[in-house]
Amino acid sequence: MLFFSSLASIAAIAGFAIAQSPPLSDFSSEDIASGAAWEKVQKLALERMQDNIDFRGNKCNFETATVRKEFRNMTLEHRKSFTNAVECLQRLPPQVMTHEQKKQYPGVHSRYDEYVATHINYTMTIHMTADFLAWHRFYVHSFEQDLKKHCGYTGHMPYWNWAEDAEALDQSEIFNGDEYSMGSNGVYISNRDYTYLGLQNVNFPPGTGGGCVHSGPFSKTKLHLGPIDSPYNNNVKSDYEDNPRCLVRDLNSFFSTQYNTYTNVTELLLGEIYIEGFQGLMQGYGSDANRFGVHGGGHWLGGGPSDLEDMHSSPNDPIFFLHHAMLDKIWLVWQYLDIWDRQFIIRGTSTMGNSPPSPDMQLTDKISFGFVAPDQTFHDLMDTFAGSFCYKYD
Numbered sequence: 001m002l003f004f005s006s007l008a009s010i011a012a013i014a015g016f017a018i019a020q021s022p023p024l025s026d027f028s029s030e031d032i033a034s035g036a037a038w039e040k041v042q043k044l045a046l047e048r049m050q051d052n053i054d055f056r057g058n059k060c061n062f063e064t065a066t067v068r069k070e071f072r073n074m075t076l077e078h079r080k081s082f083t084n085a086v087e088c089l090q091r092l093p094p095q096v097m098t099h100e101q102k103k104q105y106p107g108v109h110s111r112y113d114e115y116v117a118t119h120i121n122y123t124m125t126i127h128m129t130a131d132f133l134a135w136h137r138f139y140v141h142s143f144e145q146d147l148k149k150h151c152g153y154t155g156h157m158p159y160w161n162w163a164e165d166a167e168a169l170d171q172s173e174i175f176n177g178d179e180y181s182m183g184s185n186g187v188y189i190s191n192r193d194y195t196y197l198g199l200q201n202v203n204f205p206p207g208t209g210g211g212c213v214h215s216g217p218f219s220k221t222k223l224h225l226g227p228i229d230s231p232y233n234n235n236v237k238s239d240y241e242d243n244p245r246c247l248v249r250d251l252n253s254f255f256s257t258q259y260n261t262y263t264n265v266t267e268l269l270l271g272e273i274y275i276e277g278f279q280g281l282m283q284g285y286g287s288d289a290n291r292f293g294v295h296g297g298g299h300w301l302g303g304g305p306s307d308l309e310d311m312h313s314s315p316n317d318p319i320f321f322l323h324h325a326m327l328d329k330i331w332l333v334w335q336y337l338d339i340w341d342r343q344f345i346i347r348g349t350s351t352m353g354n355s356p357p358s359p360d361m362q363l364t365d366k367i368s369f370g371f372v373a374p375d376q377t378f379h380d381l382m383d384t385f386a387g388s389f390c391y392k393y394d
């Protein structure tokens with residue numbers, strides 16, 4: 001920590017205030033609910049980011065960093081080039097799995113499936129762990145790099161600000177099913193019952209789709225892996241079984257209105273000043289009042305029968321990557337609201353909810369990425385302006 005205290009004192013001598021995060025109480029409940037508070041805090045974080053990054057004088061700086069945009073803030077052509085590139089990755093043969101491994105991973109048919117298989121493989125060691133945020137940051141980054149490397153994509157990773165759509169997901173431009181969307185909702189299936197989730201003790205109504213994505217990008221996508229955690233009786237018997245089927249969505253605002261609103265995300269961002277509270281509330285553990293968090297809400301809003309809700313195989317739905325880019329943005333903003341204290345802060349072990357118990361993770365630990373990428377050092381995943389990263393969000 002000597003490094004930080006000395007940098008902090010240089011900054012103090014140079015006359016910078018050591019900035020702390022504004023408290024939630026700085027904002028009215030109207031501004032929190034409307035997204036005005038969220039907007040203001042984004043701007044503040046970007047200003048502090050610029051000060052901090054320019055002060056470092058690295059090659060990757062505030063101006064050279066790539067900008068990840070909200071999907072709707074991309075031009076129509078750029079949106080289409082993104083979904084085209086994702087469909088290309090879904091057609092591309094596996095790039096890392098060997099011929100001998102095919103027997104072990106019968107459901108892996110494409111480079112895209114290698115991502116899904118890797119997420120399945122590490123599910124129990126990348127959720128409710130110290131490296132939840134860092135693991136998913138590098139996973140999304142690798143996906144973006146693959147789109148560029150294998151599929152000629154020249155843009156950057158988009159994110160999805162679900163708070164904008166929380167009240168009426170099925171009205172969102174992102175799911176309108178035209179060629180510039182992320183594909184439609186699922187075909188509507190009527191006369192369905194409520195679903196009870198024992199773990200979270202919640203009984204939820206059916207959503208607004210329920211069947212296959214029927215138009216736009218991903219309506220012709222064939223999935224092979226999962227489901228593994230479906231609340232219905234359709235799970236595969238082994239993790240990597242081949243189970244060819246369509247992509248299912250059942251957009252359900254029951255979840256987004258309770259877990260993904262501007263109020264929910266702003267309370268998380270400004271209300272949680274310690275990493276254990278921040279990562280815990282984001283994933284909906286440690287509090288009976290919130291058993292999903294913006295992370296779980298952003299998966300379950302896909303609906304009960306959807307592929308997006310499946311804890312293991314959820315990357316099957318490409319919206320997964322836009323949801324996790326949004327979570328990464330929230331983490332990045334949280335980091336820059338108090339960068340001296342938050343840049344390299346981690347807490348927790350490497351097993352889900354520390355079950356079975358495992359040692360506290362350290363920044364020197366290696367983190368595995370299976371078929372996605374070589375092992376990474378935890379420390380190198382903490383800063384989006386260093387190492388293999390050089391990006392920010394708009």
Ligand SMILES: *[C@@H]1O[C@H](CO)[C@@H](O)[C@H](O)[C@H]1NC(C)=O
Nearest residue numbers: 257258259261263264289290
């Ligand atoms: C999320 O925000 C909404 C208001 O937008 C509120 O009704 C709901 O209780 C919040 N959820 C949690 C778990 O705090």
Ligand SMILES: *[C@@H]1O[C@H](CO)[C@@H](O)[C@H](O)[C@H]1NC(C)=O
Nearest residue numbers: 117118119121368369370371
């Ligand atoms: C699964 O994890 C093991 C152990 O880390 C690793 O050897 C294997 O390559 C992984 N497979 C995938 C698909 O991630």
Ligand SMILES: *[C@@H]1O[C@H](CO)[C@@H](O)[C@H](O)[C@H]1NC(C)=O
Nearest residue numbers: 069070072073074161393394
């Ligand atoms: C969209 O882009 C404009 C101009 O490039 C920018 O000012 C605005 O902040 C962006 N909106 C979002 C939601 O990021």
